[in-house]
Amino acid sequence: MSSAMASSMAKNSSPFKVVLGSSSPARREILADMGYEFTVMCADIDERAIRREKPEELVKALAEAKAEAIKLKLHGEDSAQERDQPTILITSDQVMVSKGMIRERPKGQEEAREFIKGYSGDKAFAVNYVLVTNLSNGASKGGWDIPELCGYAHSDDGCEFDLEFVLSSTEMNYTKSSNRCMFWFLQIYFHHIPEDFIQSVVKEGHMTCVAGGLKLTHPSVLPFIKQLIGTMDSVRGLPRELTERLIQEVLGAK
Incomplete structure (x- = not known):
């Protein structure tokens, strides 16, 4: 494997190898807590160059782009022994949705301040997509972890969502699944967030360098x-059950 990959040990060894395509400490911790040994490799892509109008489309496109970039890095580096043992790659992406707007990692302090002010006394949604690829045979499976509040049209290419309805609904909480898509409901409701707290958080910086501009688990x-x-693992960017x-x-795919 490349020298860019850092080993991370978990509780138990697996009959297959795992590559986590993320530099997120939270995702590393969650995957380790799930009992997997894995290595870490970053995609190093320009995420801002990939744009989609809908949050579920954006996180899917970014997770797929990360997977493709890492596969290119790994191409030609595996040995015959590694090919004999299944190797899976896990990539994911998360955005927040607030007041009908997609909130990614803020570009700077002003945008971070705007994001956090928008949460004060209101609600937000975390939208996650996880993609798992079997590097040994090319099979892949992906799933969203987003609010399942609205009717959706399912097709072989994915699902369509009525985001306006999602943002205006608060009561429904249920799970549906199919061979292609899986949905979990995640909402965050906020108390009033004082201006002085917002200013201190933005000034410090380390709590705003995440999707949505606020490290909710701090x-x-x-x-x-x-x-x-x-679930808290969904907030942190790697839903355990979905993953x-x-x-x-x-x-199990052939």
Whole structure:
């Protein structure tokens, strides 16, 4: 493997190799807690060059682009022994949705301030997409982890969502699945966030360098979260249940 890959040990060894295509410490921790040994490799792509209007389309496109970039890096580097053992690649992406707008990692302090102010006394949604690729045979499975509040049209190419309805709905909470798409419901409701807290967070910087511009799991942020409907691993960017299901599906694919 490339020298750019850093080894990360987990609880138990697996009969297959795992590559995590992310530099996120949170995703590393979640995957390790799931019991996997894995290596880490970053895609190093220009995410801002990839644009989509809908959040579910954007996270899917970014996860796929990361996978393609990493596959190119790995091409020709594997040995015969590695080809004999299944190797899976996990890539993912997350955006927040607030007031009908997609919130990625902020470009700077002013945008981070704008994002956080928008959350104050309101709600936001975390939209995740996870892609698992079997590098040994090329099979891949992907799934969204987004609010499943609206009717959707399912096709072989994916799903379409009525985002306006999603943003105006708060009561429904259920899960549907298919061979192609899986949905989990995740909403974050916020208390009022004081201006002085926003200023201090933006000035420090380390809590705003994430999708949505606010590290929701930080102890100083938790008091401002009124309600979280969903799982903390989804907030952190790697939904455990979805990821495990995709791993098992891609390992079983011929």
